[in-house]
Amino acid sequence: MxxxxxxxxxxxxxxxxxxxxxxxxxxxxxxxxxxxxxxxxxxxxxxxxxxxxxxxxxxxxxxxxxxxxxxxxxxxxxxxxxxxxxMGGEQSKIEVNNKPPTVIMMVGLQGAGKTTTTGKLANHLRKQHNRKPLLVAADVYRPAAIDQLQTLGKQLDLPVFSKGTEANPVDIANEAIKQAKEDHQDYVIIDTAGRLHVDENLMGELQQIKSDVNPSEILLVVDSMTGQDAVNVAESFDEQLDISGVVLTKLDGDTRGGAALSIRAVTGKPIKFAGMGEKLDQLEAFHPDRMASRILGMGDVFSLIEKAEAEVDEEKAKEMQNKMKSMSFTFEDFLEQMDQVKNMGPIDELMNMMPGSGKMKGMKNMQVDDKQLSHVEAIIQSMTKKERVEPSVINASRKKRIAQGSGTSVAQVNRLLKQFEEMKKMMKQMTNQKKGKKGGMNFPFM
CATH class of the missing domain: 1.20.120.140 (SRP54, nucleotide-binding domain)
Known part of the structure; x- marks a missing residue:
């Protein structure tokens, strides 16, 4: 987290x-x-x-x-x-040009994750806002950057505009915008060159692109793992380019978090997005209030709901809710739920969004990471239909058979059965809480 x-x-x-x-x-x-x-x-x-x-x-x-x-x-x-x-008070959204396309310049030092973030942002705009973005390979000094952006374009099935390493970055940007107008693209996202440190040549080129294409947004990509250095980099770029916002990468890592808490106060520029993982759908709009809630252990229910709404079938969710209330939730349902939950992102990330999850009784023992999910699936798939619906029938010999069939151990089968029971108890606690009965969990500010 x-x-x-x-x-x-x-x-x-x-x-x-x-x-x-x-x-x-x-x-x-x-x-x-x-x-x-x-x-x-x-x-x-x-x-x-x-x-x-x-x-x-x-x-x-x-x-x-x-x-x-x-x-x-x-x-x-x-x-x-x-x-x-x-951290900025309210969420800061992207400025949209009245007449498409909206031009976004991505800037930052080499190694901050700028090219990957360019792809992630394009994917976010398409998935969350139903927009048509064009990716632009304007880093002509690092051939790998052009290849990387083209690979990302293929993975995401998005167009990439490139003129190779011989063309001038300003010309590339101008021609890309012309192309975007012809193809009715909503956004042009320009991946510009980076350096290992801030220098005059880099800034001169970026200023030239800025004055030529007049972008709606200049987003600075900074590595949040670099702590106070990230703030210094943001100050330098802001002085030279007057950036419009910041994208923090690697916010899911073992980061001390100082960058996220300092950048807005020091530069006056908002954090617009945060990279929460390596996958191409792990870029989130930055909500200061939600991040403050996460830091203070109050969870982030809104983000969790948004993820669920994007990935979960509403009718099935209602059906599942009724089963949870009536305590008729089975391993069969659990398997179906796992498929939907896997689409929402890493399990530990989702757990961290639940208010008070670290303090819930039984939750500490229920640490299921993404690698373990495949073992869990294999165990459930090795059960008979009767065993999935009535786990109480699973005796010692059945456990041995399930373990052999799933390539796991009897201890792992026992652990899953115990966790499943704990989860059902926890669901009962949560429904009791909603009914106002004593013994339910008390979440602050809920």
């Missing part, structure tokens, strides 16, 4: 204060000290941290908290709102 270390530290800190019926200035002081240390450790810009902590302190010891019926939760609400504001 993005910001894993930071999230763990912050969640541990806020847990101490959440349930408090009375919050003193000393409590707030201790919490803000911990938050400050966690943010600095995550490589967030020192001045940004100082300003953020000052605002949290002022609000957390103010009337809105002290007069509240739930002061502990009110403090966390303040932290969430301030984190959200720090």
């Amino acid at each position: 993005a910001f894993e270390g930071l999230a763990d530290r912050l969640q541990g800190t806020i847990k101490k204060i959440t349930g408090k019926g009375k919050v003193t200035e000393a409590d707030v002081k201790e919490m803000t000290r911990e938050v400050r240390l966690a943010l600095l450790e995550a490589d967030v810009n020192f001045k940004v941290v100082k300003d953020l902590i000052k605002r949290i302190k002022e609000r957390a010891v103010g009337q809105e908290v002290m007069d509240s019926l739930t002061p502990g939760q009110q403090v966390i609400k303040v932290v969430k709102e301030e984190l959200t504001e720090l």
